[in-house]
Amino acid sequence: MIALDLARLADEVDAQLAELATFSAAPAPAVERVLYTKTDLEGRAYVRSLAERAGLKTRVDPIGNTFFRLEGADRDAPAIATGSHVDAIPNAGRFDGTVGVIGGIAALRAIREASIVPARSLEVIAFTSEEPTRFGLGCIGSRLMSGAITPDLVRALRDAEGRAFEDVRRDAGFEGALEQVRLPEGRYAAFVELHVEQGPVLEAERIPIGVVTAIAAPASYALEVRGVGGHAGAVLMPARRDAMTAAAEIVLAVEHAAKSTKSADTVGTVGVVRVHPGAINSIPSRVHLEIDLRDTDLASRRDAFAMIEDAIARVQRERGVEIVLRTINEDPPAISAPAILDTIEASSRALDLRTRRMPSRAYHDALFMARIAPTAMIFVPSVAGVSHRPDELTHPEDVARGVAVLAGTMLRLAAAEVLHG
Amino acid sequence: MIALDLARLADEVDAQLAELATFSAAPAPAVERVLYTKTDLEGRAYVRSLAERAGLKTRVDPIGNTFFRLEGADRDAPAIATGSHVDAIPNAGRFDGTVGVIGGIAALRAIREASIVPARSLEVIAFTSEEPTRFGLGCIGSRLMSGAITPDLVRALRDAEGRAFEDVRRDAGFEGALEQVRLPEGRYAAFVELHVEQGPVLEAERIPIGVVTAIAAPASYALEVRGVGGHAGAVLMPARRDAMTAAAEIVLAVEHAAKSTKSADTVGTVGVVRVHPGAINSIPSRVHLEIDLRDTDLASRRDAFAMIEDAIARVQRERGVEIVLRTINEDPPAISAPAILDTIEASSRALDLRTRRMPSRAYHDALFMARIAPTAMIFVPSVAGVSHRPDELTHPEDVARGVAVLAGTMLRLAAAEVLHG
Numbered sequence: 001m002i003a004l005d006l007a008r009l010a011d012e013v014d015a016q017l018a019e020l021a022t023f024s025a026a027p028a029p030a031v032e033r034v035l036y037t038k039t040d041l042e043g044r045a046y047v048r049s050l051a052e053r054a055g056l057k058t059r060v061d062p063i064g065n066t067f068f069r070l071e072g073a074d075r076d077a078p079a080i081a082t083g084s085h086v087d088a089i090p091n092a093g094r095f096d097g098t099v100g101v102i103g104g105i106a107a108l109r110a111i112r113e114a115s116i117v118p119a120r121s122l123e124v125i126a127f128t129s130e131e132p133t134r135f136g137l138g139c140i141g142s143r144l145m146s147g148a149i150t151p152d153l154v155r156a157l158r159d160a161e162g163r164a165f166e167d168v169r170r171d172a173g174f175e176g177a178l179e180q181v182r183l184p185e186g187r188y189a190a191f192v193e194l195h196v197e198q199g200p201v202l203e204a205e206r207i208p209i210g211v212v213t214a215i216a217a218p219a220s221y222a223l224e225v226r227g228v229g230g231h232a233g234a235v236l237m238p239a240r241r242d243a244m245t246a247a248a249e250i251v252l253a254v255e256h257a258a259k260s261t262k263s264a265d266t267v268g269t270v271g272v273v274r275v276h277p278g279a280i281n282s283i284p285s286r287v288h289l290e291i292d293l294r295d296t297d298l299a300s301r302r303d304a305f306a307m308i309e310d311a312i313a314r315v316q317r318e319r320g321v322e323i324v325l326r327t328i329n330e331d332p333p334a335i336s337a338p339a340i341l342d343t344i345e346a347s348s349r350a351l352d353l354r355t356r357r358m359p360s361r362a363y364h365d366a367l368f369m370a371r372i373a374p375t376a377m378i379f380v381p382s383v384a385g386v387s388h389r390p391d392e393l394t395h396p397e398d399v400a401r402g403v404a405v406l407a408g409t410m411l412r413l414a415a416a417e418v419l420h421g
Numbered sequence: 422m423i424a425l426d427l428a429r430l431a432d433e434v435d436a437q438l439a440e441l442a443t444f445s446a447a448p449a450p451a452v453e454r455v456l457y458t459k460t461d462l463e464g465r466a467y468v469r470s471l472a473e474r475a476g477l478k479t480r481v482d483p484i485g486n487t488f489f490r491l492e493g494a495d496r497d498a499p500a501i502a503t504g505s506h507v508d509a510i511p512n513a514g515r516f517d518g519t520v521g522v523i524g525g526i527a528a529l530r531a532i533r534e535a536s537i538v539p540a541r542s543l544e545v546i547a548f549t550s551e552e553p554t555r556f557g558l559g560c561i562g563s564r565l566m567s568g569a570i571t572p573d574l575v576r577a578l579r580d581a582e583g584r585a586f587e588d589v590r591r592d593a594g595f596e597g598a599l600e601q602v603r604l605p606e607g608r609y610a611a612f613v614e615l616h617v618e619q620g621p622v623l624e625a626e627r628i629p630i631g632v633v634t635a636i637a638a639p640a641s642y643a644l645e646v647r648g649v650g651g652h653a654g655a656v657l658m659p660a661r662r663d664a665m666t667a668a669a670e671i672v673l674a675v676e677h678a679a680k681s682t683k684s685a686d687t688v689g690t691v692g693v694v695r696v697h698p699g700a701i702n703s704i705p706s707r708v709h710l711e712i713d714l715r716d717t718d719l720a721s722r723r724d725a726f727a728m729i730e731d732a733i734a735r736v737q738r739e740r741g742v743e744i745v746l747r748t749i750n751e752d753p754p755a756i757s758a759p760a761i762l763d764t765i766e767a768s769s770r771a772l773d774l775r776t777r778r779m780p781s782r783a784y785h786d787a788l789f790m791a792r793i794a795p796t797a798m799i800f801v802p803s804v805a806g807v808s809h810r811p812d813e814l815t816h817p818e819d820v821a822r823g824v825a826v827l828a829g830t831m832l833r834l835a836a837a838e839v840l841h842g
Contacts, residue, residue: 091650091698091706132701198655216654220701229512231808232690232713233637233783234619237680244691245676248669255666259658269653270665271701273708275694277512280553280641280711280749281783282692282809285512290701292653328701362654362702387652388703 002114002407009106010400016102017399020046020086021094029390033088035134036064036172043086047101047126054109056124062176063154063169064128065141070108072121072414078189080118080413081373082107082406083125084365085141089133093392099380099399100194101126107407118414120189127365134159134168136222136290136328142365144181146372148331151178160274188373190340190413193366194406195377196394200385201358208401209348209355210379211341215370216265216296217333218363219305222288223250223312226322229277229285244275244284246321253311254291260307263300265361268293268308296333296359334367337374340413344378347408353401362387378402378409423535423828430527431821437523438820441467441507442515450811454509456555457485457593464507468522468547475530477545483597484575484590485549486562491529493542493835499610501539501834502794503528503827504546505786506562510554514813520801520820521615522547528828539835541610548786555580555589557643557711557749563786565602567793569752572599581695609794611761611834614787615827616798617815621806622779629822630769630776631800632762636791637686637717638754639784640726643709644671644733647743650698650706665696665705667742674732675712681728684721686782689714689729717754717780755788758795761834765799768829774822783808799823799830 023042026032033039044066048058051068059067072079084100104124111118128141135157143149155178157165197203202210227243251270258268272290291308295301312323341357348355360366360377369375380402383393444463447453454460465487469479472489480488493500505521525545532539549562556578564570576599578586618624623631648664672691679689693711712729716722733744762778769776781787781798790796801823804814 089698089700089703091703096652136701138702198652218654229810230806231517231619231783232692233639233688233715234806234808235688236685237676237688242676242690244694245672248672251666251669252673255658255663264657267654267656267658269663269702269704271653271696271703271705272699273665273694273696275692277510277809278693279510279809280557280692280713281559281690282510282512283690284692285810287694292701294654362652385651385655387655388698388700389650389706 002111002116002411004110004404004407006397006400006404009403010396013102013106013399013403014396016050017094017098020098020102026091031088031092031094032090033086035087035129036168040087041172044126047086050102051105051124054105055112056105056108061181062174062178063141063144063181064174065145065181066126068105068124070112070122072118074120077120078186079121079123080410081123081125081188081191082194082410083127084193084195085127085130087129087131089131089388091390092388093390095196095392095394096198096387097130099196099394099402103194103399103403103406106403107410110407111411116411118411120414122410122414130365135165138363139365139368142368144178145183146368147182148368148371154178183372185372191366191369191373191375192340192406192409193364193377194402195364195379196387197379197382198362198385198387199382202356202379202381203383205356207354207356208381208398209353209405211344211355211357212360212377212379213336213341213357214296215334215360215363215367216294217298217301217331218294219301219330220328221291222326222328223291224324225287225289227285230283232281232283235283240283241320242283243287243321246315246319247273247287247289249315250289250311254308257304257307258293261300261303263295263297265297266295266300266304268304294361296361298333331367334370334375336376340374340376343412344376344405344409347405347412350408351404353405378405423532423537423832425531425825425828427818427821427825430824431817434523434527434820434824435817437471438515438519441519441523447512452509452513452515453511454507456508456550457589461508462593465547468507471523472526472545475526476533477526477529482602483595483599484562484565484602485595486566486602487547489526489545491533491543493539495541498541499607500542500544501831502544502546502609502612503615503831504548505614505616506548506551508550508552510552510809512811513809514811516617516813516815517619517808518551520617520815520823524615524820524824524827527824528831531828532832537832539832541835543831543835551786556586559784560786560789563789565599566604567789568603569789569792575599604793606793612787612790612794612796613761613827613830614785614798615823616785616800617808618800618803619783619806619808620803623777623800623802624804624806626777628775628777629802629819630774630826632765632776632778633781633798633800634757634762634778635717636755636781636784636788637715638719638722638752639715640722640751641749642712643747643749644712645745646708646710648706651704653702653704656704661704662741663704664708664742667736667740668694668708668710670736671710671732675729678725678728679714682721682724684716684718686718687716687721687725689725715782717782719754752788755791755796757797761795761797764833765797765826765830768826768833771829772825774826799826
């Protein structure tokens with residue numbers, strides 16, 4: 001349906017990814033663009049400039065979700081959407097999320113430059129705050145868009161410095177009520193996210209295109225361990241109720257729980273540890289922990305969580321500390337729409353590219369878009385499975401293959417008679 | 422020798438301690454004055470105003486150690502010094518260190534107001550950076566003054582934000598070469614530090630004055646745990662080399678080592694834990710730990726350290742992480758000068774105050790002053806033994822008793838024939 005110069009596409013998209021990576025709060029090769037900070041806004045502006053040069057129309061919603069649209073023959077029919085995110089955690093690489101935004105714009109530009117008018121309109125969405133760095137909650141933009149969370153929940157969020165979500169949103173220049181972010185079911189006929197695999201499977205099997213059948217069920221929790229502080233020299237060991245030694249037991253219990261379920265896919269991580277007061281000669285009085293727990297199998301994830309709860313009860317009892325657990329999110333898995341999986345495979349076959357069906361262990365905005373539209377994802381290979389690190393790499397030709405499959409898939413979906421309802 | 426109105430002294434010193442506590446980066450009742458920050462400088466200025474109102478002469482050395490002097494009959498004879506610090510760790514209280522500075526100034530003022538001219542000059546020293554908060558090393562001022570560390574070591578220090586010691590020193594307005602800080606042995610005939618006990622003994626035994634016979638041997642270490650980062654959803658458990666789970670084992674090993682020596686006095690604390698990158702969905706790639714280890718018995722401290730080293734080796738082997746250990750300091754204990762202990766006891770008897778000889782488990786500037794002068798310390802009771810916490814409390818009448826004993830001790834030491842050499 002559309003003939004693309006893959007070599008030229010690879011060069012262009014790679015150069016754009018490299019330029020986007022220069023908007024970073026961390027020195028290269030590390031990338032850091034935290035929600036509503038200067039570099040996040042710069043990254044958004046750069047992506048918008050690419051979309052507008054590609055002839056796409058821009059709409060920004062009150063939370064900053066940004067929609068780039070190519071009008072189709074039937075402007076009123078539900079559109080076909082793709083998209084991902086440009087925010088980046090501290091010490092990230094340049095491909096996570098960005099491939100789906102810059103690649104989506106490249107796909108729509110190629111369609112427009114080929115003078116193809118799709119049957120339905122096509123959109124690229126750059127979602128706000130896929131990464132949970134600033135407010136502890138990921139996919140804030142797509143959660144709100146899909147009704148998975150309420151505006152009140154977002155308004156109650158505070159960052160590590162105690163700043164309210166609404167204050168930093170307004171300071172970043174985003175206006176309007178959060179109530180306007182929600183989209184009705186039926187707005188999109190389909191949503192297909194292009195993303196790097198962030199795992200080793202496609203590279204190991206030398207398969208260029210992953211067809212994502214389901215997204216693992218993620219859960220995350222915040223723990224506050226409250227002990228008793230004091231002078232590190234003066235309080236003898238038997239008299240202590242050290243919040244950090246208690247927290248260390250929880251960290252090891254999370255690891256043990258993830259390793260002890262029946263599923264090999266259960267993963268548990270404590271990625272955030274903040275110690276109060278944080279002085280070498282003070283016994284820690286309070287420790288804040290954040291736990292990430294996932295599985296493609298919800299029952300195994302629940303088993304792991306039950307083990308963690310048991311450990312929390314034991315540590316409280318044995319160490320005389322108080323531990324307060326707060327659930328940040330406990331999302332169910334998302335199952336992809338079979339019709340879209342078939343379409344991705346057909347588009348890949350047309351380009352002579354092998355495919356493999358696989359789950360996504362990481363979660364993505366597609367997890368929430370699946371609540372309001374038939375959804376699936378396209379994966380491209382990650383070298384050595386590395387992600388969330390500065391040395392994250394997807395080869396340019398693999399990105400270009402993903403973009404080509406995305407363009408073909410979106411055109412086929414736009415032409416399809418019945419996708420939804 | 423000197424008659425003091427203890428009730429008036431208690432009120433005055435308590436009001437001054439309360440006012441000093443208002444210069445704080447943390448909301449009351451917490452106190453925080455970190456080296457060379459705005460509140461540290463404000464605290465120094467307030468203390469200087471008290472000293473100058475008391476008629477003392479001020480000298481500030483290049484690192485900010487501040488000397489308040491009352492001239493004696495023989496201006497050339499080695500002086501008798503007291504002093505402590507006004508910097509405060511995050512979430513501190515208002516008595517640690519400050520009692521020795523404000524109390525020292527009150528003692529000299531009382532002597533001057535009684536129109537007593539001491540045989541030798543008397544000085545109060547406000548030492549720079551007794552607390553290790555900013556640069557990871559405590560007693561920077563007294564270490565440099567006593568030659569326990571070199572100016573080059575100080576110049577090599579960096580704070581958590583990577584700023585060089587010399588840059589923050591100059592920004593705070595302190596000038597001159599660090600080489601000028603060192604004092605020769607013989608400058609002071611004696612040094613006596615007044616301090617809150619920071620332990621429960623004096624209060625429990627209802628004894629107002631502790632006579633400190635030795636200061637525990639403190640050691641501190643910085644550990645860098647280097648693992649492999651990655652996406653918390655995508656890297657399965659068996660493939661991980663998580664720096665935080667490795668660090669958690671070290672935290673528990675420090676606790677276990679401190680509890681396992683033959684001495685009941687061994688204490689071990691991990692008060693600083695910094696996780697990189699510190700995102701909920703990222704496997705920690707690096708963790709920075711700081712360990713504080715002490716005992717009045719050097720052999721027991723060494724036994725505990727050997728156990729920690731064994732644990733580090735085991736964790737490296739079992740978890741495939743790299744752990745780099747750096748010694749921040751390994752100080753020997755200080756033994757007080759018997760003649761000063763006798764003088765403190767004589768001064769207390771003259772005031773009808775009971776005394777008790779005891780070690781100091783916390784370390785103080787006196788640990789380093791002992792290298793260049795005969796040294797001892799006077800302790801006053803800490804309610805419930807609490808310190809390094811906002812609810813730290815020493816009753817005003819106990820502070821006043823300590824000031825009275827300090828004044829008597831300094832006058833007796835000034836009058837003594839041979840103290841040194």
